[in-house]
Amino acid sequence: MGTVIDVRHVSKSFKIHHERHQSLKERLLHPRSGSTEVFHALRDVSFEVGANETVGILGHNGSGKSTLLKTICGVLQPTSGEIRLRGTLAALLELGAGFQTELSGRDNVYLYGAMLGLSKRAVDAIFDDIVAFSEIEHFIDTQVKFYSSGMYVRLAFAVAVNVDPDLLVVDEVLAVGDERFQAKCIDRIRRFQEEGRSILLVTHNADQVRALCDRAIVLNAGELIADGPTASSLRAFREHLLEDNADRDERPAQTNVTIAAVTTPTGSFDVRSGASMHFDVEIDSQSAYSGNFVLEVFTRSGQLVSRSDAQGAPVNLSPGRNVVGVDLAQLPLLDGVYDLNVGVVDAHGHTRIAWREQAASIQVSYDGRAGGVVELGATIRQQ
Amino acid sequence: MSDAAEAPARRRLADDAPVRVVSARAPLRTRLTTLWSRRELLLGLIGSDIRIKYKNSALGIVWSMLSPASMLAMYYLVFSIFLKNGIPNFVVYLFSGLVVWNMFQISLNTATGVIVDRAGLVKKVSFPREILALANVGASVVYFVIQLCVLLIFLAIIGHAPDWGFLWLLPISFLTLYLLTASLAVVMSAVTVYLRDVKHLMEVVLQFWFWLTPVVYSYENSIAAPLHRHGLSNIYFLNPVTLIVLTFQRIFYVSTVVHSTTTGALIKILPTWSFEKFLALNSALLGITVVMFLAAESLFGRLEGNFESEL
Numbered sequence: 001m002g003t004v005i006d007v008r009h010v011s012k013s014f015k016i017h018h019e020r021h022q023s024l025k026e027r028l029l030h031p032r033s034g035s036t037e038v039f040h041a042l043r044d045v046s047f048e049v050g051a052n053e054t055v056g057i058l059g060h061n062g063s064g065k066s067t068l069l070k071t072i073c074g075v076l077q078p079t080s081g082e083i084r085l086r087g088t089l090a091a092l093l094e095l096g097a098g099f100q101t102e103l104s105g106r107d108n109v110y111l112y113g114a115m116l117g118l119s120k121r122a123v124d125a126i127f128d129d130i131v132a133f134s135e136i137e138h139f140i141d142t143q144v145k146f147y148s149s150g151m152y153v154r155l156a157f158a159v160a161v162n163v164d165p166d167l168l169v170v171d172e173v174l175a176v177g178d179e180r181f182q183a184k185c186i187d188r189i190r191r192f193q194e195e196g197r198s199i200l201l202v203t204h205n206a207d208q209v210r211a212l213c214d215r216a217i218v219l220n221a222g223e224l225i226a227d228g229p230t231a232s233s234l235r236a237f238r239e240h241l242l243e244d245n246a247d248r249d250e251r252p253a254q255t256n257v258t259i260a261a262v263t264t265p266t267g268s269f270d271v272r273s274g275a276s277m278h279f280d281v282e283i284d285s286q287s288a289y290s291g292n293f294v295l296e297v298f299t300r301s302g303q304l305v306s307r308s309d310a311q312g313a314p315v316n317l318s319p320g321r322n323v324v325g326v327d328l329a330q331l332p333l334l335d336g337v338y339d340l341n342v343g344v345v346d347a348h349g350h351t352r353i354a355w356r357e358q359a360a361s362i363q364v365s366y367d368g369r370a371g372g373v374v375e376l377g378a379t380i381r382q383q
Numbered sequence: 384m385s386d387a388a389e390a391p392a393r394r395r396l397a398d399d400a401p402v403r404v405v406s407a408r409a410p411l412r413t414r415l416t417t418l419w420s421r422r423e424l425l426l427g428l429i430g431s432d433i434r435i436k437y438k439n440s441a442l443g444i445v446w447s448m449l450s451p452a453s454m455l456a457m458y459y460l461v462f463s464i465f466l467k468n469g470i471p472n473f474v475v476y477l478f479s480g481l482v483v484w485n486m487f488q489i490s491l492n493t494a495t496g497v498i499v500d501r502a503g504l505v506k507k508v509s510f511p512r513e514i515l516a517l518a519n520v521g522a523s524v525v526y527f528v529i530q531l532c533v534l535l536i537f538l539a540i541i542g543h544a545p546d547w548g549f550l551w552l553l554p555i556s557f558l559t560l561y562l563l564t565a566s567l568a569v570v571m572s573a574v575t576v577y578l579r580d581v582k583h584l585m586e587v588v589l590q591f592w593f594w595l596t597p598v599v600y601s602y603e604n605s606i607a608a609p610l611h612r613h614g615l616s617n618i619y620f621l622n623p624v625t626l627i628v629l630t631f632q633r634i635f636y637v638s639t640v641v642h643s644t645t646t647g648a649l650i651k652i653l654p655t656w657s658f659e660k661f662l663a664l665n666s667a668l669l670g671i672t673v674v675m676f677l678a679a680e681s682l683f684g685r686l687e688g689n690f691e692s693e694l
Binding site for chain 1: 402403404405406408420421423424426427428431434435438504506507508509510578580581584687688689691692
């Protein structure tokens with residue numbers, strides 16, 4: 001089937017004004033002052049999206065994801081290059097951006113529909129579906145300024161997904177509404193996929209990409225660094241995360257005990273989900289000390305996955321270099337990068353004697369179907 | 384089930400779906416066809432503009448008839464009863480020029496800042512941005528039509544017939560007015576993004592412009608002679624609004640030369656041009672405003688590229 005989006009060598013640069021002279025007087029008085037810097041948000045990005053494909057776009061903040069999406073939707077014009085689009089497009093960039101708060105929900109549905117390129121008759125045809133999806137039947141003739149933020153967003157989402165687009169562009173808007181509404185949105189996206197439409201999805205959430213996308217594109221500093229099956233793109237994305245964090249700050253130790261290094265026998269922190277892992281923590285101490293050893297595992301979003309300690313058995317440090325071995329028998333973690341914090345605390349566990357944030361990061365690769373952080377190993381069968 | 388659902392989607396894409404190209408600069412023709420294809424949005428925005436203006440008011444759009452009607456009554460009292468300026472039916476003369484000026488001024492005052500005011504929308508939703516300015520002009524067109532109706536009702540009440548022969552000029556003259564206003568509105572809305580002062584400057588310029596246009600005074604009766612002596616008549620007519628105002632006055636006020644109500648002397652109120660001359664001048668101006676509109680669209684396209692970094 002044909003190509004729906006064809007992005008050809010698209011670059012976009014912005015002028016950043018360090019001193020804005022936007023009034024006429026200032027422009028006349030300082031015709032040349034105010035330095036401007038050119039910021040390259042996208043550099044020579046090319047890719048194609050075929051019909052019936054769901055493509056995720058991954059990248060850090062400031063990597064150019066949103067710029068790329070806005071360029072595809074025609075909100076921004078590329079500085080060079082071009083984008084060819086086939087069929088109708090519905091964009092969920094910022095939900096409800098086109099709403100006029102003084103007007104009723106009903107009027108706004110028609111206005112927003114017109115903004116997405118629908119005729120009045122076309123909106124008439126889907127009006128009931130929109131209202132039903134948004135679940136605000138009672139308030140449809142109320143002015144939008146009296147809506148709660150949830151109602152506002154639900155109405156906007158309902159319009160956008162009911163317009164019957166060939167291509168749906170979604171920019172991190174799935175984080176809106178309560179969980180039930182989110183599930184409804186995901187359901188709708190899956191139905192779009194079944195119907196053979198194309199979807200372009202921008203998100204920070206790797207799980208969402210893994211769950212919904214066949215393919216993913218990774219942007220870094222405006223450049224396309226990976227374009228391929230979701231799993232391999234996710235890996236590339238993670239590798240970049242690791243590189244970016246290579247020079248992490250080192251906390252000065254509070255006492256004369258310091259964590260020198262965290263090493264693995266192979267030197268690699270890549271591990272497959274479910275495999276065993278061993279690493280050594282090298283601790284330098286200037287005097288003999290007896291305390292407790294603590295290991296914390298965090299996800300990249302800062303969620304504590306697990307905290308474990310030496311389970312009552314003290315770690316006896318002698319002057320000089322000590323090595324503490326940590327064994328993880330069957331790593332139950334799923335695909336992702338996890339940060340390890342290691343440290344020594346006093347026997348009561350109150351005071352940190354030595355601590356190192358992000359002493360190491362492990363990259364877990366996982367090819368299964370489960371999503372989230374932990375593999376529960378659930379077997380599901382009908383009784 | 385999923386097969387049945389897939390079929391229409393496949394067919395839709397197989398049918399040579401139109402290819403849209405987003406690139407650094409769209410050619411003027413593409414701009415115009417896109418603009419035309421989004422006319423429903425334009426109508427929707429005009430509708431919402433008017434609805435918002437009269438939201439929560441009991442009389443609603445009736446207000447837009449009441450206010451020109453009361454203005455008309457006021458002018459009638461002041462100029463025909465208290466301050467007799469000698470021009471018979473002066474209120475008809477005044478109001479036929481004022482409908483033109485009001486549309487011009489209200490459009491420009493509202494459209495100039497519209498892109499800046501609706502930055503949130505401009506930065507998030509894709510549509511031809513000049514539609515915002517054109518919607519403001521469109522809303523003024525609605526008020527213009529309402530005021531014209533008030534004028535016609537007033538004419539019927541006082542039994543003053545327009546010049547039926549000259550009435551044919553009305554569509555041409557109105558189209559000229561629309562294109563002129565739209566071109567300026569489109570350009571000004573884009574320029575204001577870069578120079579925010581333009582919004583205020585525009586208000587001042589429009590005040591001067593108002594007095595350079597023969598709305599509350601008669602060109603022939605007041606400044607025609609001194610201007611002619613200094614050879615400035617042609618410069619006066621460079622103001623495109625003047626011709627439109629004169630045409631409207633000729634259509635609705637009709638008489639070019641009248642007897643003064645105070646002295647009884649003959650005074651010349653309007654140019655004594657023939658229908659053919661009015662037609663020729665209006666057609667020429669229409670041609671110029673068409674070119675102006677194309678130029679405005681093209682300029683807007685150039686300025687639009689950097690909106691994002693300025694808003």
